[in-house]
Amino acid sequence: MKNHFLINKQGAWIILFAMVLTISSCTGEKKQVINFPATDLAMENMIPKPTKIIPTNSAFGLDQFTAIYTSQSESGFNEVAEFLSDKIQGKTGLNLPVNQSDAGTVDRVIYINKTDSTEVAGSEGYQLYITKDSIILNARSSEGAFRGIQTLRQIIPEVSNDTLAEQPIWPIPTGKISDNPNFEYRASMLDVARHFFSVEDVKKYIDLLAYYKINVLHLHLTDDQGWRIEIKSWPKLTEIGGSTEVGGESGGFYTQEDYKDIVAYAAKHYMTIIPEVDMPGHTNAASVSYPILNGNGKTPELYEGTHVGFSTFDTRKDTVYAFIDDVVREISEITPGPYFHIGGDESHVTKKNDYIYFVQKVEKIVQKYGKRMIGWDEVAQANLDGSSVVHFWNSEENANKAVEKGMKVILSPATKAYLDMEYDTLSKFGLHWAAYIPVDTAYIWTPESFAKGVPQESILGVEAPLWSETISNIDELEYLAFPRMIGYSELSWSTEENRNWDNFKVRLANQAPFLDRMDVKYYASPKIDWKESKYSYKEISKD
Ligand code: ACM
Helix, strand or coil, rough: CCCCCCCHHHHHHHHHHHHHHHHHCCCCCHHHHCCCCCCCCHHHCCCCCCCEEEEEEEEEEECCEEEEEEEECCCCCHHHHHHHHHHHHHHEEEEEEECCCCCCCEEEEEEEECCCCCCCCCCCCCEEECCEEEEEEEECCCCHHHHEEEEEHHHHCCEEEEECCCCCEEEEEEEEECCCCCCCEEEEEECCCCCCCCCHHHHHHHHHHHCCCEEEEEEECCCCCCCCCCCCCHHHHCCCCEEEHHHHHHHCEECCCCCCHHHHHHCCCCEEEEECCCCCCCCHHHHHHHHHECCCCCCCCCCCCCCCCCCCCCCCCCCCCCHHHHHHHHHCCCCEEECEEECCCCCCCHHHHHHHHHHHHHHHHHCCCCEEEEEEHHHHHHHHHHHCCCECCCHCCCHHHHCCCEEEEEECCCCHHHEECCCCCCCCCEEEECCCCHHHHHHHHHHHHHHCCCCCCHHEEEEEEECCCCCCCCHHHHHHCCHHHHHHHHHHHHCHCCCCHHHHHHHHHHCCCHHCCCCCCCCCCCCCCCCCCCCCCCCCCCC
């Protein structure tokens, strides 16, 4: 290691302050010397795997005499430190002070430092320098700091060592980690239309995703079976269109206040919410609410089944575009993220010319409200702006059209990345029209070269969509999403050289204590040698 700490001038005096504090706290009382057994940072169960790890084979003793400090110059760092302190308390019971000058006895510090160094790559990159006395986390932004503290959370042991000193200590292996993401877009999608999921359910999903450095949650807000977001200028969408769901249970919807609550919670986790209003197909719930929108020539009725492809808006009616303008405006006003997803998939009863006309008009509406349009891969048939994004799920031909137009592509190949596909023939939930996707199949593929004709430069990132035809509550959601979602996090964050199934599956096995602590009802796949899991394979598969 060239220099012990990589810090800028602003940070330097604060680190000095922290060091002085450390030393001064020890003047009265002799600082404890703790002899840690050798521990190897490279053997820790971090997911996604960081870009570079250099172990130094000692340990930092996290204990009640540890305090957290941050750069004060940059907004957001204090909140990231508070988040870390809160999570450390949840895991260890320790209550670490944040930026307190009178923190009492402080033997060791965690310092979250804003750096301008080009050694830290991009806004999400970070470095962790862990020595016996201090943990320095360097990041260029609070977003990078937030990603970095997830790594730190992962290397704090689940149980303390109570023999090294009088107080319980959680030894953290020393060394240096340099890390930054391979793809800027690392996402999951949740279909809240086929079955509705509460704000609390969505927040729990965000908690879990953020721990694995996922930074986008795409919400599929509307479909044939339900309209789930309040539109103040068209209130029947939720009054009527939100009243049911697949299977005939009462549905539900997010008020705009609920949606803002989700968006704010996501923002606290440095996660972008992408709203999707699927159109011109998948619009039965909208057309039942306002039959003037309907273009399939039939009288729409509430639908509780799972067929697709039977609905369409009337793409040649001005009222339809006035409606879409209101919907995009109202949702965009409460969506700080840069994207608006217009769906566009499986419009089987929309004539091709009408479909293309529609998508091109809707792209302009999305742009009018300052957003970048995303559409499922069928939209690539239209003549679209290079700034719009194509979401590949099924057709490589469409993905290629997008690349030719200079558009970015999101990868969600149904055969590899659909979280609603069954693990195997014994799966309790899910479908298998695209494939069975066991835990290894979900991980063993190469996004960088998966779609022929889609080079890495054209790939915005990877998304794992969770469609909800077969799941209706958080336990069932967790069964399909976990553990596969953990693999998608590594596929989208870590470089190809750093991904290896045999190595990953050991780190995955060691996620069991975290998943159990979070009360996640994951599928304990028999392909993984789970550590101390609450679940057995028998309990979680079909009889
Ligand atoms: C899709 O699965 N219809 C995008």
